[in-house]
Amino acid sequence: MIRRAFIMINLFLAVLGIAVGALSGLFGIGGGVLILPSLVFLCGFSQKTATGTTLAMLLPPIGVLAFLEYYKNNYVNVPAAVILVIGFLAGSQIGARYAIAMNEAALKRGFGILLITIGIIYIYQSSR
Numbered sequence: 001m002i003r004r005a006f007i008m009i010n011l012f013l014a015v016l017g018i019a020v021g022a023l024s025g026l027f028g029i030g031g032g033v034l035i036l037p038s039l040v041f042l043c044g045f046s047q048k049t050a051t052g053t054t055l056a057m058l059l060p061p062i063g064v065l066a067f068l069e070y071y072k073n074n075y076v077n078v079p080a081a082v083i084l085v086i087g088f089l090a091g092s093q094i095g096a097r098y099a100i101a102m103n104e105a106a107l108k109r110g111f112g113i114l115l116i117t118i119g120i121i122y123i124y125q126s127s128r
Helices: 002-027 035-041 047-058 063-071 078-101 104-127
Strands: none
Touching: 002 035, 002 063, 035 047, 035 104, 047 078, 047 104
């Protein structure tokens, strides 16, 4: 029975990875928007473990193939991407230190507020 549960969770994670990879290529979203809540609410991970696992998933160059498609079609601003990478490297370390020190409930609330805010902005912008 334990082996079956192990197989089912790994199958779910593989399907989740494929689905989010496709959405990432389609919308340019990062794994955190969909993977992280799925790990928390569907797999029972703590917020911090889900964050760490999502970051581990992002370590390999998983976006390379999607990037190449956009690049081949002249949809990549390379200088802007380089500047974003430099800022992301610094910001991600700072954010990780704060997240690890935060209370689990506060971290979940903050993530939820971020997602709602982004959703409201997108809905508002699309109606203009």
